[in-house]
Amino acid sequence: MSRHTTFEIGGPADWMALPSNPSEAATVIRVASEYSIPLTVIGKGSNLLVRDKGVRGVVLKIGEPMSLLRCEGTNIIAGAGALLADVSKFAAQCGLAGLEFAVGIPGSIGGAAFMNAGAYENEISSVVERVTAVCPGGTIRDFSADDIHFGYRHSIFQENHCVICEVSLKLRFGEKDKIAAAMADLTLRRESKQPLDWPSAGSTFRRPPGFFAGTLVEQAGCKGLRCGDAQVSDKHAGFIINAGNASAADVQALIHKVQERVQQHSGVELWPEVIILGEE
């Protein structure tokens, strides 16, 4: 799984399936259920820490084969495996504004809808109009934005175990030059603040109400703290990076150390935003 996660960490999966369309995804879901095989869904793997013994059962990866993009009026309809960066750039080419904030988020649009990914005071929920997903049993269902119950890094898909196959985004007409300039500006801001030269899974912790996780971690003196090759980034304390050959156990030990130090220093409890899965 180290080849399928931006952390570049994780033991092997028993099987991996890469469907090309919702009907293939539905077949995998039905067969896994029929034979009681555990099923784990992933997108780009940019918010995952996969444990060192890997993942039992089948990993259903919604990726490049399901990444078709099309534009209909002010809507972009994206296969769930399309990368957010590509969807943002496609929207810009179509002269559609509203997705500039997402250009630097390295995940898929499916993963973004699942996580309600966001940046710069914006969230994907502000532009999602409809999601098509394959649900347990293999039925294909449409969800309106209201059905999805978006919240901070939350969507209904975290509870109903449906696999997102297509996302329709409602954008607005804008000027191509202005959209491109906004995207370039946000990219520069990201490059100057985040440790993008190192493997990571983005922000390690959820934002505690009223605080910024990175600031709390820095104030607790954790910048540069290491367990094995896992390290709290010197550039942005909100990120844990894989500074060499870190294991998942290294990252988990570091997460616990940081949680303890922040709790002692500021009394605030930090919860991982990174999703931890697989066998220890």
Ligand SMILES: Cc1cc2nc3c(=O)[nH]c(=O)nc-3n(C[C@H](O)[C@H](O)[C@H](O)COP(=O)(O)OP(=O)(O)OC[C@H]3O[C@@H](n4cnc5c(N)ncnc54)[C@H](O)[C@@H]3O)c2cc1C
């Ligand atoms: C350098 C860096 C910067 C980042 N910056 C941001 C940021 O600014 N804002 C932000 O919100 N996040 C950020 N992230 C985290 C990450 O990119 C987002 O959470 C992203 O939305 C995850 O998408 P993914 O395709 O990689 O999902 P994965 O990491 O593969 O999976 C995440 C979860 O989504 C589920 N999932 C994925 N695809 C599907 C699908 N098709 N159907 C059902 N469930 C699915 C998985 O089961 C898993 O539980 C950053 C990460 C990195 C490495």
